[in-house]
Every structure is written in C-alpha cells, then in structure tokens.
Amino acid sequence: MFDLQDLYQEIIIDHSKRPRNFGPLEGANRHAEGDNPLCGDQIKVHLIVDGDTVRDVRFEGRGCAISTASASVMTDTIKGKPVAEVKALFEQFHRLVMGEEEPGSDVLEVDRLGAFAGVRDYPMRVKCATLCWHTMNAALEGQDDPISTE
C-alpha cells in the first residue's frame, strides 16, 4: 500500500502553501514558460545567470501542490549554484521521481529534494514535479518556445 503521507509530506504541503521565490524577478536575463496541458497548469521561471552561476531565480504561475512545492524547493535549491551543478541536480531529481534512484543521496537530502521521492508511486503526477525543472532548464538553454510536459 502506498501512503498518501509519502506523497504529501509536510515540507511539500508547506512549500505549496507558502511558495518561496514566488513572483517576477527584476533584472532577470533568462525566462521560460512551461505548460502541463493535462491539468492546465502554467509556470514561468525567471533566472539571473551571471557567468557560470545562477545568481537568482523566481517563479510565477498556478499549479497543484506538487508542482508549486517542487518549483519552490527547486528555486531555493539552485539559487547561487553553478550552472553545471544545477544541471546535474536536474538529472538526479528526474531519476529520483522516476524511481530510478533511491532517495538518501546527500545532495538530495540536504536540499530537501528527497521529499519528492514519493511521486514515483504516482506516475500520473511525475510531470507535476518535473515541470518546473524542465522549464528552468529551458530558460538556462535560452529556449523561447513554451515547454510542454506532453
């Protein structure tokens, strides 16, 4: 049996109700939009990339608890990190929610990304957790087309 509490952990509920880094970002030099047509969710990610570093990041949009919390935790996590490390985290996060990697790795625990491990038992919700990451990645790569999870 899956326990709903595994999916809706306290930290996820908390970040979904009080998203960090929410709103427009003055001076942002990278932007991307993402859509989840399944639920109509939309997200915008704004970045200030300074050389090789993500100096600041904020997001806007409405979505479910999983997608809002994921964006909130993601922005907290990647702020101030080198672009290469952010990309590696994206890969790792993706493997985590796809069930390809066990939670417990140091980086994920420290940055609370591990809280999203429960998503693996809810295949229809994986897209909710990864939309912000895909969108952020698109912003990093300077893609202009809206990202879709479909």
Next chain:
Amino acid sequence: MNVATEHRPAPRLDLERIQADFPILSEQIYGKRLVFLDSAASAQKPRQVIDAERMVYEREYANIHRGVYYLSQRATDAFEAARETTRAFLNARDVREIVFLRGATEGVNLVAYSWGLDNLKAGDAIVLSTIEHHSNIVPWQLLRDRLGFEIRVAPVDEEGQIDMAAYRGLLDERVKLVAMTHCANSIGTVTPIREIARLAKEQGAVVLVDGAQAAPHLPIDVQEIGCDFYVFSGHKTYGPSGAGALYGRGELLDAMPPWQGGGEMITRVTFEKSRFHEVPHKFEAGTPNIAGTIALGVALDYITGLGHEAILAHEHDLLDYAMARLGEINSLRVIGTAREKAAIVSFTLGDIHPHDVGTILDREGIAVRVGHHCAQPTMDRFDLPATVRASFGIYNTREDVDALHDGLRKTLEIFA
C-alpha cells in the same frame, strides 16, 4: 429535468440488480470498493453489452453489406437492427437518418466538412455557446480558418445557464448554423434546446445538437427538439467506445456530399467517376465498428428497458443528495448551478488544486475527473484553471456520495 408529476409513484431503479449487471463495480481499487464518479467521461458497461459484443465475435461475425453468405447476412441484420434501435432512441422519423460513426466528435466533424464546407462562407456566422466541449468548438475553428465565417458565442450566466437574451441578440440573417450542447459535460447544465432550436429556425439557421452528455440521462426526441443534426457517443450511454451515431434530417443528408470516400459508400466506381450510395451508407465509408455498433444497440435497449422516468428520478435524487452532502463542506464551491441540470457536480475545494484532490480521492477508490474537462472556455468563464467533477450514472448510490464526502474531508485534513 422535469420528472413527470403523475399521481402514481415514480418508477424506481432496482439498484442492486443494476450494480450486479456491471462487473467492473466489484473491482477493488487499492483494496477499497470502487466508487466510480466519472461516467461523464465514459460510462461503465453492463454485462449485457459486454456479452453482446462477445456474442457477435463468437457466433455471427463477418463483414457487413457485402458477403452473400449466411454469417455476413446475420451480421448485417444485427447491424441494421441497431440502426432501428438508435432511430427509436432518438425518435427520428426514418432509419435512413441514422449514420453510424465513432462518436460525437466524428459526428460534428462530418457535419462540419460535409454540410459546412458546402454551406458556409465568408460573411456568414455560426453560433456556439461558452459551455461547449472542445469537440464542438475546434472543428468549427478549423473550418472558419479555411472559409472565413464568423464564430459567435452565446454566453452563460453565473449559474452556467445560457443567457437567452444574449443568444437572441446573436441571431440575425447572417447566422447559418447554431451548434449547441444539450447538456454541458463540464458543469451539467441542461440547455433549453427546444427553444434554442426554435429561435435558430426562425432565422433559417441549421441546428446541430451535441447530445453526448444528454443521451445517457435524458429522453431524446429529435423531432420535438426540431434540430437538423444530433450527435452522441455510445461509450457514454453504457455502450462500447468507438461506436456512436449522427442523426441528420433526411433532406439535409440527401443533399450533402459524402465526407470520407471508400468502400461501402459507393454503388459504382470507375476512374472517371464514382456513384454514391444512398444515405446513410453514403456517410459510412469503410468497414465500421461492427460488433461495437451492434452492442451499442443493446446499450440503448438497456437504458430504454430501465425507463427514462426512473433514470431521471434516480439521478435527480443523487444530484440533490450530492448538493446537500457537499454543501456541508464550507470551503467547497460548486460551479454550475443551473435549474435544469444533469447529475454532474463540478466544484473546487478551498484553494486545493483539483489535481491533488483527485489523487487523494483515487487512493480512497474514488474515481473523479479533474482538470478542464475538454471545456477550457467554460473554465475561463468562471476564471478557474480546473475543477473536480463528480458525475453520476444509473449504478451510483447515495453511499457513493457519502464516500466522496468523506474523501473530501480527508483531503482537507491532509492540507490542513
């Protein structure tokens, strides 16, 4: 929905028997009883329908309208019998007016590309409503982009009812078509379709009715409605997916060109020219869903056998009970409170996203639809990205409503 108010007790559905007819209802979901509240997306199937489809394959399957042998004749007879059943279900005048297709979407597209391509042009207008399913919007937009006519939209009020004064205001001599839903899948509104059709006819417009949601709930009489086209899908009327029908008024169908070309729809083919079959076969190119269509006839018989009066009474009771039980939850807001309404309840729960509500209910064995329900303009009208939708059918009970209520309480706890 006006339930007949005669002086005898309203006929009742034998719920135990109906539930026993639907094998899937005894499935366990995560170890819990299945509470299926998504019949508006697609209804479950009774054993009679499942058996009918299997029977065709086991006993009488062959291609139709072409073999000279016994089995082909039997399959053809069964297929044509389903056409008569469908005619009676819609109270069409003539069995020739029933075209078998995959469903409502294909019906709208047939009308758009056969009738529309010939009869609509720049300078014309058509009228839709805000609460249409995408399948009664997008085909018209595709055609509009090619032909350049105007699409007008009849708005709905706060309750989700068509604003009839505004609708009247949209009708003028440029309007050649009114295409409107009989029942809105997203919020349950039953439209005053007779009046809508009457006003359209006064302007000389052709009327198409999307009956995909009405067919499982309401008695349908295309002559009384006064429409020219009526489409519905078998999978929502407890029948198979991929089988449905278009009713078209005889004179119109006769005058319309074929839509798809192929076998079955011709009488003579040479490379210079082909001669087309009579209606309805003119519109049935290729091998159809033979077994599914035969089983669709059985599904319609199943509904008719239960009786529309009893179905209406039952679903009305469920709707009233659901509105009362859900009304106990303070943060719950029902979207769509039309006076005439099918047993479909769309709602939001505080600021909890419908997607999260759906996931939590799912773990309780409760299947609801969350999202925009293929009706994004309706969501926009109420300024929402999505809702939770519980839709009820003949097999649902008050216990199902209670389970939904409890599941929503649990959802609130998790998000407390």
